Amino acid sequence: MKPLSKQAAGHNPDDYPRFAVTVDIAVFTVAEGALRVLLIQRGEEPHLGAWALPGGFVHEDEDLDSAAIRELHEETSIKQAPGHLEQFGAYGDPDRDPRQRVVTVGYWAVVTDPPEPVGGGDAAYAEFVAVSEVESGRIVLAFDHKQIFDDVVERVRKQLETTGLGRKFLEPEFTISELRQVYNAAWDANLDAGNFQRKVSLTDGFLVPANKKKPKVSDRGGRPASLWTSGPAEMLDPPITRPPKD
Amino acid sequence: MKPLSKQAAGHNPDDYPRFAVTVDIAVFTVAEGALRVLLIQRGEEPHLGAWALPGGFVHEDEDLDSAAIRELHEETSIKQAPGHLEQFGAYGDPDRDPRQRVVTVGYWAVVTDPPEPVGGGDAAYAEFVAVSEVESGRIVLAFDHKQIFDDVVERVRKQLETTGLGRKFLEPEFTISELRQVYNAAWDANLDAGNFQRKVSLTDGFLVPANKKKPKVSDRGGRPASLWTSGPAEMLDPPITRPPKD
DNA sequence: CCAAAAGTGTTTCCTTTACACCCATGC
DNA sequence: GCATGGGTGTAAAGGAAACACTTTTGG
Numbered sequence: 001m002k003p004l005s006k007q008a009a010g011h012n013p014d015d016y017p018r019f020a021v022t023v024d025i026a027v028f029t030v031a032e033g034a035l036r037v038l039l040i041q042r043g044e045e046p047h048l049g050a051w052a053l054p055g056g057f058v059h060e061d062e063d064l065d066s067a068a069i070r071e072l073h074e075e076t077s078i079k080q081a082p083g084h085l086e087q088f089g090a091y092g093d094p095d096r097d098p099r100q101r102v103v104t105v106g107y108w109a110v111v112t113d114p115p116e117p118v119g120g121g122d123a124a125y126a127e128f129v130a131v132s133e134v135e136s137g138r139i140v141l142a143f144d145h146k147q148i149f150d151d152v153v154e155r156v157r158k159q160l161e162t163t164g165l166g167r168k169f170l171e172p173e174f175t176i177s178e179l180r181q182v183y184n185a186a187w188d189a190n191l192d193a194g195n196f197q198r199k200v201s202l203t204d205g206f207l208v209p210a211n212k213k214k215p216k217v218s219d220r221g222g223r224p225a226s227l228w229t230s231g232p233a234e235m236l237d238p239p240i241t242r243p244p245k246d
Numbered sequence: 247m248k249p250l251s252k253q254a255a256g257h258n259p260d261d262y263p264r265f266a267v268t269v270d271i272a273v274f275t276v277a278e279g280a281l282r283v284l285l286i287q288r289g290e291e292p293h294l295g296a297w298a299l300p301g302g303f304v305h306e307d308e309d310l311d312s313a314a315i316r317e318l319h320e321e322t323s324i325k326q327a328p329g330h331l332e333q334f335g336a337y338g339d340p341d342r343d344p345r346q347r348v349v350t351v352g353y354w355a356v357v358t359d360p361p362e363p364v365g366g367g368d369a370a371y372a373e374f375v376a377v378s379e380v381e382s383g384r385i386v387l388a389f390d391h392k393q394i395f396d397d398v399v400e401r402v403r404k405q406l407e408t409t410g411l412g413r414k415f416l417e418p419e420f421t422i423s424e425l426r427q428v429y430n431a432a433w434d435a436n437l438d439a440g441n442f443q444r445k446v447s448l449t450d451g452f453l454v455p456a457n458k459k460k461p462k463v464s465d466r467g468g469r470p471a472s473l474w475t476s477g478p479a480e481m482l483d484p485p486i487t488r489p490p491k492d
Numbered sequence: 493c494c495a496a497a498a499g500t501g502t503t504t505c506c507t508t509t510a511c512a513c514c515c516a517t518g519c
Numbered sequence: 520g521c522a523t524g525g526g527t528g529t530a531a532a533g534g535a536a537a538c539a540c541t542t543t544t545g546g
Contacts, residue, residue: 017303017306019264019304019349020262020265021349057262057263058263058349060340063340064336064337064339087335089335089336090310090333090335090351091310092267092304092309092351094306094309101306103265103304103310176525176526177525192510192511193525194511194525194527195508195509197526197527198527199508220524221517221518221523221524222516222517222524223517223523223525224516224517224524224525225525226526423497439497439498439499440498440499440501440537441537443498443500466496466497466545467497467545468495468496468497468545469496469499469543470497470498471499472499484535487535496544496545498542498543499540499541499543500539500542501540501541502539502540503536503538503539504537504538507533508534509531509533510530510532511528511530512527512528512529513528513529514525514528515525515527516524518521
């Protein structure tokens with residue numbers, strides 16, 4: 001049980017155990033007024049038929065970020081680069097996968113208007129599922145993916161407060177209302193339109209006006225909204241505070 | 247370059263590459279008015295003689311948290327359980343260690359009044375170094391440890407704002423002034439004593455009074471401070487806001 | 493009494509919030 | 520005109536910061 005001394009280990013690295021390393025990736029988008037995450041239904045054992053986050057093995061010559069991007073493309077057939085890609089943790093319980101010792105590095109990404117995902121690899125089926133479906137327990141996740149899921153959803157919600165992340169859910173040109181709807185979907189909130197308008201305008205360099213020739217006309221009437229694009233500012237100061245949950 | 251199909255991988259896990267997995271751990275304490283982190287001076291190649299965060303290999307039957315705690319004990323001869331232990335990221339560039347492919351999981355911990363650390367294993371020497379020494383560039387770290395260091399220091403400072411982490415730097419019974427000095431050391435700030443007093447009292451269950459028979463008398467005169475212990479509240483609401491840097 | 497540190501009160505300022513109101517479009 | 524959503528103004532409430540002031544000890 002006690003390993004070789006560390007001195008020896010330094011000279012004989014092969015004496016130490018090796019692990020399979022995977023990346024699991026939570027791909028977020030906002031659609032139909034809800035924050036959604038890409039889940040697969042497993043096409044093989046263990047947990048055949050259960051919902052899980054997509055993931056796969058890291059290759060020998062690949063860094064972790066690259067592995068995550070490759071998996072994202074393989075699982076979603078999304079061609080675009082993700083608007084955001086970030087690591088959120090490593091999970092390595094010895095018994096988290098019954099087949100072998102696996103260490104998983106968790107990533108999350110944000111994409112805009114993804115195509116219909118396709119099952120592939122170990123996925124029989126893939127779908128952008130509303131986060132609330134998982135939180136309510138109507139969808140149960142395999143392995144330790146519920147823990148991973150809870151960690152990452154909270155992190156996404158928190159980042160919306162202080163960073164410009166919300167823009168990544170939208171097309172390059174967007175209206176402030178669309179941005180507000182991202183926040184409302186992610187937080188299940190109903191932010192005051194006027195105050196939101198003011199807050200996003202307070203941070204210099206957060207929004208820059210787009211071509212003013214083409215204001216966006218709503219389909220249900222109302223004054224057309226002006227279009228904006230992402231400015232260089234990555235942090236929101238002051239932040240957009242998340243309203244206390246009811 | 248293209249791997250076997252994922253279908254095959256599920257059935258033949260041995261076809262996928264294996265990685266050495268290590269934990270690196272940043273052990274924080276506050277001493278002599280400064281936030282400090284345990285660094286070692288490497289006793290072997292590569293980077294012989296350079297400063298680095300302590301770390302070591304994860305064993306075959308060990309989860310990641312356990313490996314971090316074991317390394318903490320081995321490197322510091324600290325017997326106490328750390329007051330706080332938390333993961334902060336995984337680092338896996340293919341060339342981050344020239345000897346072999348290594349994925350490192352970063353942890354940070356907080357300890358109180360640690361004993362003099364002893365070199366051991368791959369460490370020729372170990373010392374609690376002021377964080378400012380590394381930030382100023384007077385101490386240079388090996389591998390990608392400066393990146394890791396920057397990530398984790400920012401995270402510690404941020405957690406002090408919203409969580410009860412500060413208590414973990416202190417003995418079980420402490421005064422509010424001692425707690426304020428932890429914040430001042432970690433943030434290089436000079437918080438108003440009166441306002442600090444009020445803020446830590448606002449969160450119910452954050453501080454509970456200790457034995458009132460033994461108020462703490464300062465060595466330079468002044469009214470004795472009452473003693474407190476940690477209450478059940480883990481989050482500070484409202485938070486203690488970090489003053490903007492000059 | 494004085495110095496020093498603990499702890500409280502109070503005023504001022506700033507941010508956030510709620511909501512009234514005006515603007516610009518389709519029908 | 521009227522409905523609808525975009526966008527601005529504003530007053531009231533709440534929280535943070537600065538700092539005066541009181542309390543309790545040692546010398």
